[in-house]
Amino acid sequence: MRKYFRRPNVIALCLMLSAAATIQPLTSGRAVAAIVGTEQTLEDHAADADRARVSEFLAREDVRQQLEALGVDPDEALSRVDTMSQEEIASLTSKIEALPAGQGRGNNIVIILLLVVLILLLV
């Protein structure tokens, strides 16, 4: 009985999806001529800054040494950053920002390990 009632729902869903697929190009294909908002500019800028911060971190000598000790090629890690999405980059920068400034190297190892794991998982 259950199966019988499910069918119409599936068909309805298909219809809705195909309707959405035909409507979408009509609406999103038309760009509106307008002033570019400050927030859009700001978020693009923030994204670039995040990316630069991750690259800077991975280029640091102590970080490179740690990565090498873990068997990761630092340049390979750096090139992976370029392929990461904005969300992935943002999650990495939040980890980097959590690093206490001016702390002993010992403290950093755990976070670097975390970063490495993140990079390996995400890419």
Add this chain to the structure above:
Amino acid sequence: MKNTGIFWHIRIRTVLIPALLLLAACATPRETLILHQDPGDLPPVAQVVGVPFFAQEEYYCGPAAVAMTLAWSGLAVTQDDMVPQVYTPGRKGTLQPDVIAAARRNGRLAVPVHSLHDMLAEIAAGRPVLVFQNLALSWYPQWHYAVAIGYDLPASRIVLHTGPYENRTMSMATFQRTWDRGDRWALVVLPPDTLPVDPDEIDVLRAAAGIERAGLTESAETAYATIAGRWSGSFPALMGLGNTRYALKDLAGAETAYRQAIAAQPDAAAPAWNNLAYVLLGLGRRDDAIAAAETAVRLGGPDSANYEATLKEISAM
């Protein structure tokens, strides 16, 4: 057997020592400890004078704390004025986004404070800091907003306007624990011509954009001008300056700002060229407007469809 001995030795080093360090951390939170060992350029004692005190009515720690910081920043507001803006009756409390929104709706920069050191630096510079604490346990929280207005490093005390208490002192270590349990949320609420002591460009830009979104265009314009004064090459600040001036119908001022934005990053200035085209059109310089729109199209970028539409629209006029 020899191997086991080494193994145990390593185990002791890797397990026991961090465990002891953790215990030590329980005694005094690390950040507080560091501040005592190395306060850097912080003066040992500081107190912000002239922060108005509003004794909190039941459940109104949010409205009271927001009102105190806004009143300090020069606005004539009271706790009751803030209730409709920040209080959520269903939750018998105040949500953090509402605190930020209230600051923006009143034309104030709400900028996050990320560390205890930065908090004390703001206080030393004469700004109160709105703080969020969990006064109870992580699994049985009692959320609370207060305003930090002073500290005494040698005595390891912090001074708060909190709940019904004016100028209440609290041990720095206890305060840090309650602040850590509240997920380290703190804000300075500043007039739009004032930046935090050690500002982060993106943080203050987001605060300014929040004022712009709240519709306080003149305050937003001031904020962008202040940020552009601090970072002369800040493309988003100059774009914000241009956009707010355009909204205020200051076309000459908008043109100046967009041209500064273009000079700041000529290769990635397409949004500035696009917006400049509208300003030039408004100034009656149609040919210049078309040339600006063409430059935006030539530079391209993720928003290139918009630039093409702009060029088409302006050329048809």
